[in-house]
Amino acid sequence: MRLSDDSLIQSSPTEGIHERRTDRQTEPRTSRTMGDYEARANEAFAKGEKKLKSSSLFSSLMGGNKHDEAAECFQSAANGYKLAKSWDRAATAYVAVAECREKLGEYHDAATARVDAAAMCKKYDALAAIEHYRAAVKYYTELGRLSQAAKHLKEIGEAYEGQNDENAAVVAYTQAADLYESEESSSTTANNCKLKVATLCAKLDRFEEATEIFEDVARASLNNNLLKYSAKGYFLQAGICRLCWNDPIGVLNACERYEENDPAFSGSRERELLVGCAKAAENGDQDEFSNVVAEFDSMSRLDGWKTTMLLKAKKRIEKHVEAEEDDLT
Secondary structure (H helix, E strand, O other), X not given: OOOOHHHHHHOOXXXXXXXXXXXXXXXXXXXXXXXXXXXXXXXXXXXXXXXXXXXXXXXXXXXXXXXXHHHHHHHHHHHHHHHOOOHHHHHHHHHHHHXXXXXXXXXXXXXXXXXXXXHHHOOOOHHHHHHHHHHHHHHHHHOOOHHHHHHXXXXXXXXXXXXXXXXXXXXXXXXXXXXXXXXXXXXXXXXXXXXXXXXXXXXXXXXXXXXXHHHHHHHHHOOOOOOHHHHXXXXXXXXXXXXXXXXXXXXXXXXXXXXXXXXXXXXXXXXXXXXXXXXXXXXXXXXXXXXXXHHHHHHOOXXXXXXXXXXXXXXXXXXXXXXXXXXXX
C-alpha cells in the first residue's frame, strides 16, 4: 500500500516536537534581581532577630535552640546580601552568625563567620575588616589553631600596609611570624612574614632592626635545600641596610661573615656591590658609589626597595662629606 504525501506529513514524528519547542520558547522567563535577593535577605535577617527575641523555654518545647535557629536565618541572610552585592549588610549578618555561634560554644564556626565578615568588609573598607580578623585570631588562638590565627594576622598586616600604616603593619606581621614559628610546618611562611617586617622597618629608617632580621632569615635559609639559593639575596638586603647606618668598615666586616656563612656569596655580584659601595662611602665619593650601583643594575636589575635604600645610603655619604667640610671651615 502506497502512502500519500499527506499521510507522510501527518505521521511525521518530529512535528509535535517542533511545536512543543516553539511553545516552550514563548514561555516568559523569570529571574531574580538583586532587589529580590536583598528583600529575601531582609526577611531572613528579621526572622533571625525574631528568633533571638523568642523565649528560650518556648524554643526548647518546640525541640530547638533559638541561637542555632537564628544563626541559620542570619546565614541565609548573609548569602542573600552577597548575591545582592550588599557587602555591608552581608558583613552585619555574618557578625550576627558569629555571635550566635559563640553563645552556643561553637567557636570554630564563630571564627569562620568573622572571617566571612572581614571578606565582605574588604570589598568596601579594608580597615573595617581588621576588627573581624582580630576576633577570628582570638578564637583560633584559643582553639590552638595557630597557623589559622597567623594567617589572619598576616591579612591584618596587609590591610595596614595597603593603608600606608607601616608601623601597625610591622606589629601584625611580627605577631604572625611568631605564631607561624610555633608550627614546625610553617617555617617558610614565618620567614616570609619576617621579610615583610624587615623591608618595612628599613622603609621606616629602622635599619638596625631590618639588618638583623635579613641576616637571621638568610642564615635560616641556608639550612633548607630549597631556600639556600635565596640566602645571598637576603645577605645583600642586610648589607644594603648596613650601608644606611653602619660605617664602611662594619659593612666590609659583615661581608666577610656572609662569605663564611655562605660560600656562594664569595665572588658573587651581590658581594661586589656591597664591597664597592662600602669603599666608595669610605672615600666619600658619591660618583664612585653611583657607578658601582649602575654596573650592578646593568647585570641584575635592582627592584624599587633596593633602589630606595641605596639612595638613602648615598645621601648618608653626602651628609658625611658636608659635615667634614663644616669641620674644616
